[in-house]
Amino acid sequence: MSTTGTVTIDDINEGFADLHKPYNKSQALLEASRCTYCYDAPCIKACPTGIDIPTFIHQIRTQNVKGAAKTILSENIMGGTCARACPTEILCERACVRHHDQGKPVEIGLLQRYAVDYLMESTDEHPFVRAPETGKTIAVVGAGPAGLSCAHRAALLGHKVTVFEAKPKPGGLNEYGLAAYKMVDDFAQKEVAFLLGIGGIEIIYEQYLGKNLNLEQLRTDYDAVFLGIGLGLCNQLKLEGEDLKGVFDAIDFIEELRQTTDKSTMTIGQDVVVIGGGNTAIDAAIQAKRLGAKRVTLAYRRGEDNMTATEWEIDLARKNGVDVRLWLSPIELTGDTHVNSISFEQTSIESGRLVGTGERIQITTDMVLKAVGQKIDASVLSDVLIEQGKIKINDKYQTSIPGVYAGGDCIDTGEDLTVQSVEDGKRAAHAMGHTLFGIDFKEL
Incomplete structure (x- = not known):
């Protein structure tokens, strides 16, 4: 071991323990009582996924914790990771009115973690039920936050989804790129297993776009393709x-x-x-x-x-x-x-x-x-339009190739954040519904 000096194995284990100690029930109820349940709450506007934050906090306060988790997960299926790693200090918590009138915002991230963890630990059932099968098939390239979010929402809408992932594990940066003290107890994999509980999603590993995975073949084999390939270089x-x-x-x-x-x-x-x-x-x-x-x-x-x-x-x-x-x-x-x-x-x-x-x-x-x-590996995207180092999309997440969508860090949203990637995947799945069924995207 190269860690010479006074650092011990116990020191290392302590250093990689949970960065934020989770709330217990009493702490969650006390913190939830600080929320004023704002009308037109600024914290909702500050959340890229648009979680109804005052409602889920009110549900915690009334001890409807599973309901709170469902409120969170209906907008952000990876709410557990985002509760751990999202920069709430510059998003929802910065916007919190308590930040201004009490000098300390409501601890939204810890309350979100309390609710989502409670649901995941207390039931094996997925909180959402798939719509009837549409007969449509979706290919998702990349099992990171954007790809998994797209896969879950597409499956929820009744499509059959196949996810192609280059790594031996799913999760993307949640599994491989976040600090270990932010994602203890193998949470990234637990969250993926929970997400897959919706059904209708298959993940195939060691699939490399441009090598053993061909975009044109995916277009032929599937009704739509979503690229959530991140920034590979x-x-x-x-x-x-x-x-x-x-x-x-x-x-x-x-x-x-x-x-x-x-x-x-x-x-x-x-x-x-x-x-x-x-x-x-x-x-x-x-x-x-x-x-x-x-x-x-x-x-x-x-x-x-x-x-x-x-x-x-x-x-x-x-x-x-x-x-x-x-x-x-x-x-x-x-x-x-x-x-x-x-x-x-x-x-x-x-x-x-x-x-x-x-x-x-x-x-x-x-x-x-x-x-x-990091930057995108443009060599695997021969016909996809790249602009300023990112995949160019329109307001419906469509790339320059018909039937091919993209989201996450590989597109330019201005924010390379997990929470933004989740929103990209979710909205792209709905945009595919517009293509496949003629649903007005703006109404979703």
């Missing part, structure tokens, strides 16, 4: 020394961590540098520290206001001992065969543009984690 620094040992894509590091049962067996450096300013960078940095890295530096080329990670996540990194350093742009990685240092140029804004100042610093490191964004 990592951006690279394109710097000298990037191919040295000890240099990794942060998403690969997080995936390995998520798939490792005994976290104490993970290899971690003692001087880790994470490059990036998003939630992936934050997740990688915190987990490196919790694995036992002596020093973890997160370097970002702009100021904190430009980081896509939320203020809460950045603060969490600092509380975990991560040194967040701003206005640093990497220029070179050095070492014989293994990275031993990384050089940065200090940056600033001049005339609205990011420029280098010419001043350089060097940081000693034995592990570098790159989290500078």
Whole structure:
């Protein structure tokens, strides 16, 4: 094990325990009593999936917890994951009126988790019943949040759905890309099993679009196709020394961590540098520290206001001992065969543009984690129109190819969030209903 020093296996296990302790019944009832059940509630408008938040909180308050869960899941079938990982601090909770009149919003995320977990743990029955079989078939490429949401809603509407997934497990980023302390107890797989309880959905694994999966053949074999392929390629620094040992894509590091049962067996450096300013960078940095890295530096080329990670996540990194350093742009990685240092140029804004100042610093490191964004693998989408690095769709989630729809991180909604991907999948399933049955999309 590489986590030398004072970090023990018990420390690691504690570091990867549940980030937010779930509510018990008394806590949930007390917190639910703070909701004012607003008319035209701003929290609903702030939720990408449009969950009727005041209603589900009222249902908790009246001890109709299963009803609360059904209210949540009717709009967001992955409400359990979103309750754990959604940035509620910049969405529903920021909009909460209690945030303004009491200085503390209602803890909507924890209440949502309480309700959904209660339902999932107390019954084997799916809360929704499929519509009569339509005889229509839907192919979904990708078993991430967008694909699974589309599959569930399409199955609910009575279509037969086949999901084609490249990985050996379903869940997408929920399974492979979120920090381990956000998704404990194999919750991602429990949620998928619950979702599949609707029936009418089959998942086929190790299916790679552009390799053993052909889009044109899917169009021939199915009435409609949904692409929920995410962003399959990592951006690279394109710097000298990037191919040295000890240099990794942060998403690969997080995936390995998520798939490792005994976290104490993970290899971690003692001087880790994470490059990036998003939630992936934050997740990688915190987990490196919790694995036992002596020093973890997160370097970002702009100021904190430009980081896509939320203020809460950045603060969490600092509380975990991560040194967040701003206005640093990497220029070179050095070492014989293994990275031993990384050089940065200090940056600033001049005339609205990011420029280098010419001043350089060097940081000693034995592990570098790159989290500078991901991009779509356009090579597997020969005839699908790509615009500014994302699949172009119209207002009905249709791509440039008839019968082919898309949603999630592979399209440009402005928000690469699980909750937005769930909404994309749901709305695309309804849009397919417009195509297959002539239902007015705007009425759904």
